[in-house]
Amino acid sequence: MAINGKGVVLIGGGADDEVSLLEILDHVLNAGVVIHGSIVISLGGVDLVYLGLNVILTSVETALRHLNQAALPPETPFRSRR
Amino acid sequence: MPLLLYCMIEAELQVAPPSQGVQEAAVEQVCDAGLCCFYSHIERFASDPASAKASALRFHEVVSFVFGHAAVVPFRFPTLVADVNELTSHLRAHAAEYRDALVRLRGMVQMEVRIASSAPDPSRQSGAQYLHDRREHLAELRNAASDVRRTTQSVLAGWRERETNKGWRCYALVGRAQTSRFQEMVRSLKVPEGLLLTVTGPWPATEFIKSESP
Numbered sequence: 558m559a560i561n562g563k564g565v566v567l568i569g570g571g572a573d574d575e576v577s578l579l580e581i582l583d584h585v586l587n588a589g590v591v592i593h594g595s596i597v598i599s600l601g602g603v604d605l606v607y608l609g610l611n612v613i614l615t616s617v618e619t620a621l622r623h624l625n626q627a628a629l630p631p632e633t634p635f636r637s638r639r
Numbered sequence: 640m641p642l643l644l645y646c647m648i649e650a651e652l653q654v655a656p657p658s659q660g661v662q663e664a665a666v667e668q669v670c671d672a673g674l675c676c677f678y679s680h681i682e683r684f685a686s687d688p689a690s691a692k693a694s695a696l697r698f699h700e701v702v703s704f705v706f707g708h709a710a711v712v713p714f715r716f717p718t719l720v721a722d723v724n725e726l727t728s729h730l731r732a733h734a735a736e737y738r739d740a741l742v743r744l745r746g747m748v749q750m751e752v753r754i755a756s757s758a759p760d761p762s763r764q765s766g767a768q769y770l771h772d773r774r775e776h777l778a779e780l781r782n783a784a785s786d787v788r789r790t791t792q793s794v795l796a797g798w799r800e801r802e803t804n805k806g807w808r809c810y811a812l813v814g815r816a817q818t819s820r821f822q823e824m825v826r827s828l829k830v831p832e833g834l835l836l837t838v839t840g841p842w843p844a845t846e847f848i849k850s851e852s853p
Contacts, residue, residue, distance in 0.1 A: 564836055
């Protein structure tokens with residue numbers, strides 16, 4: 558991680574410090590394609606469908622974004638396609 | 640046995656993935672409909688926090704390895720499907736969309752700039768004051784995003800931005816060879832007092848998988 562002293566922080570893609578670790582976790586949990594599958598997995602002894610687990614592991618920020626998109630009327634051009 | 644999906648690449652590309660992935664499971668691939676998808680058979684997904692974190696990091700390592708050789712469309716962790724048939728069905732159903740994205744994103748990576756303010760939260764003394772403060776706060780972040788975009792314009796192949804609960808987040812699509820140049824350009828910016836710009840990447844270009852809305 559490098560700070561230029563003028564308000565800019567540069568972080569690489571490696572997991573060599575805590576900030577990078579958080580960035581990586583943020584990306585793997587919040588970015589990428591989602592398949593609405595039907596797999597049932599067990600979490601703490603309770604069976605959860607995949608979609609449920611996905612919501613649990615998704616940040617509030619992403620969940621709210623998806624909820625907001627789902628709430629848009631169908632003719633809105635910004636509506637999510639998936 | 641369920642499959643944990645990592646990412647997809649164009650089928651014409653030959654990328655040998657790491658031999659082991661999440662939970663030490665072998666990384667395998669299936670190619671169909673012009674796409675190759677990397678996955679592991681996961682008998683039982685360990686979901687306690689420590690295991691989930693380790694699995695997420697291993698997932699990132701596998702995707703990063705493939706991404707080091709080619710444009711990828713990653714799956715969100717943890718994406719699980721029942722079997723190879725379910726996976727190939729999904730690939731066939733979305734093949735045109737994924738192939739289009741992979742062609743558009745050849746040689747591209749995503750750099751991100753998060754813009755946060757150290758200013759106090761908008762005043763809650765009154766509704767009007769709150770809205771006024773919030774409007775000014777957002778304008779400050781938006782202006783900073785515009786500065787970043789303008790400064791890096793010469794290396795940008797795409798740009799997206801939006802407000803998040805951690806500030807303003809900008810996504811820049813740049814060529815693989817331009818990441819250092821992008822960082823230097825952002826570093827050269829005169830950042831207004833009270834703002835912090837955090838630059839991360841390169842990442843797979845997940846914000847650009849869908850083509851721009853008309």
